[in-house]
Structure formats: C-alpha cells, structure tokens
Amino acid sequence: MSLTEPPAAAPGPDPDSAPDEAARYLRDRISADSLTTRRDYLRIVATVSGGLAVGGVGVASGILHRHGDSDTLPEPKKVADRLAPGESVAFRFPGDEDRALAVRLPDRSLVGYSAVCTHLACAVLWREDRGADGELYCPCHEGVFDARTGEVTAGPPPRPLPRVILTEDTDGSVWAVATARPGEPTREALCRQIGTSLPETAGRLGCPGADRATESRRT
Ligand code: FES
Numbered sequence: 001m002s003l004t005e006p007p008a009a010a011p012g013p014d015p016d017s018a019p020d021e022a023a024r025y026l027r028d029r030i031s032a033d034s035l036t037t038r039r040d041y042l043r044i045v046a047t048v049s050g051g052l053a054v055g056g057v058g059v060a061s062g063i064l065h066r067h068g069d070s071d072t073l074p075e076p077k078k079v080a081d082r083l084a085p086g087e088s089v090a091f092r093f094p095g096d097e098d099r100a101l102a103v104r105l106p107d108r109s110l111v112g113y114s115a116v117c118t119h120l121a122c123a124v125l126w127r128e129d130r131g132a133d134g135e136l137y138c139p140c141h142e143g144v145f146d147a148r149t150g151e152v153t154a155g156p157p158p159r160p161l162p163r164v165i166l167t168e169d170t171d172g173s174v175w176a177v178a179t180a181r182p183g184e185p186t187r188e189a190l191c192r193q194i195g196t197s198l199p200e201t202a203g204r205l206g207c208p209g210a211d212r213a214t215e216s217r218r219t
Contacts, residue, residue, distance in 0.1 A: 070094055070179060070193060071192060071193065071195065072193060072195065072197070073177075073178060073190075073193040073194055073195075073197065073198075074093065074094035074176075074177075074178065074179070074193070075094075076175050076176065076177045077091065077093050077094075077175060077176045078173055078174070078175050079091040079093070079100075079102050079166075079174050079175065079176050080102060080173065080174040081171075081172065081173050082172040082173065082174075083102060083103075083104040083110070083174050084104060085104050085105065085106050085107075085108055086104065086105075086106060086128045086134070087103075087104050088101055088102060088103040088104070088126035088128075089101070089102050089174070090115060091176065093164055093176040093179075094176075094179055098114070098116075099114065099115040099116050099123065100112060100113065100114055100115050100164045100176065101113055101114075101115040101124060101126060101136070102164070102166055102174055102176070103126050103134070103136075103147060105133055105134065105147060105148070106132075106133060106134070107133075109148070110166050110167075110168060110174065111147060111148065111150075111163075111166070112163065112164030112165065112166040112176060113136065113145070113150050113161040113162065113163055113164060114161050114162040114163075114164065115161075117138040117140065117143055117157055118143075118152075118157045118158055118159040118160070118161065119138065119140070119141060119143050119155070119156045119157040119158065120140060120141070122138050122139070122140035122141075122143075123138075124136050124137065124138050124143075124145065124161065125137050125138070125139065126147075130144075131147075133146075133147045133148060134147050135147055135153075136150070136161065138155065138157065141155055141156050142154065142155045143155035143156060143157040145157065145160065145161050150162070150163055162179065162180065162181075163179065163180045164176050164178075164179055165177050165178040165179065165180060165186055165189065165190070178190055178193050179193075187205060187206070187207075190205060190207075191205055191207035191208065191210075194207065
C-alpha cells in the first residue's frame, strides 16, 4: 500500500472481494504489527512526508476537536475505489460525525482534509475550476484554502484545514489512515497514534521511546 509504489511481495486484498473484507484485511495487518505492516507504514511516511506533510494544519478548538486530536490510531477507512486527477470524494473520518474530503490533484498528488470550515463550520467543497491546482472553497463566506497545504488563502477562516493522512492500495483504492494536529508532521502524528500498540512499527518509524518499548517487550 503506497501513494506512489506497489507493496513488496505481500499479497493484497482480492479486488473482487467485498469492501468489508478488504477493510478487515487491512485492519488485521495493522493490528498484527507484521513485517508487511511495518513496510506499509514506512511507505506511508516516506510518501506523505514528501507529498502530504506540507506545512501545518489547524484544528478549531471545540468545533473540529476530533480531527487530528485522537491519541489512538483510527480504523483505516476505504474512501474510494479509485480517484482520477481532478476528482474528489467526501467521507467521514475518523468518526461518523467528522466530515472529510479527499482530492486527487491534477499532478496526481493525493491530499485529504477536514471538510469543516474553520470559520463557522460550513462544508468545504472542492472546486477544480479555480486556480492552477483547484481550490478548497467554502461558499458561506467565500473562504478559500490551498489545495496542497490546507492553508487559508482568502476569506475569514482563521486557521488551516486539519489534514487527513491518506494512502493508496495496489488496486487503486484510497484509504484514510490517520489525522494530524496543527503543525504536526506526519511521522509524529503516526507515532502519537500508534503509541505503544504497535511497538515494532513504532521502532521502524523511529518513534521516540520505541526502542525501549520493544526491548521491554522482549525481556
Ligand atoms: Fe466558511 Fe465562513 S463558514 S468562510
């Protein structure tokens, strides 16, 4: 599973299988903390740190408290079977109340954000027809966010859009896997949410304290 490259030898979910089977497969791989899982997370970090971990993200206290504010890793969620350049999809993540948006930019970059405007919580929309990269647009008061970073570029929103970390499986399906706090790099966000639940994965990511946790588990 990767934004930019297929996974190594590990078998992937059957493209023809039911969506819930694919979700179960991914969830089991993560909870098992297998070598494949660690590779997946390394790829996630490698790709998102180059493509998605751009700039900071903001969470409007009290309004968007759930976006990026979890201390546990959410269940991975399949948000689209495929996303072509210029297309977007709305979904809920990490909770059923948390509106989010995934967008494939014209250069094929994949970006994900909270779809709740940081001004007064209207729904943020993808407008492919605006600007070179398209824009994230809030129609309530003409708020505009940069599609590559989530930063505010126009209008009254006081903070950037919180980010949803996405990845892409070998079959082209798009998954939401984590969220990030304001200004939090992707690796830190993953480490925080992995916590002590996946010590070997945390070690591969270089998460603080991961070596001690792995060592104490062995003894
Ligand atoms: Fe989005 Fe006001 S609610 S700009």
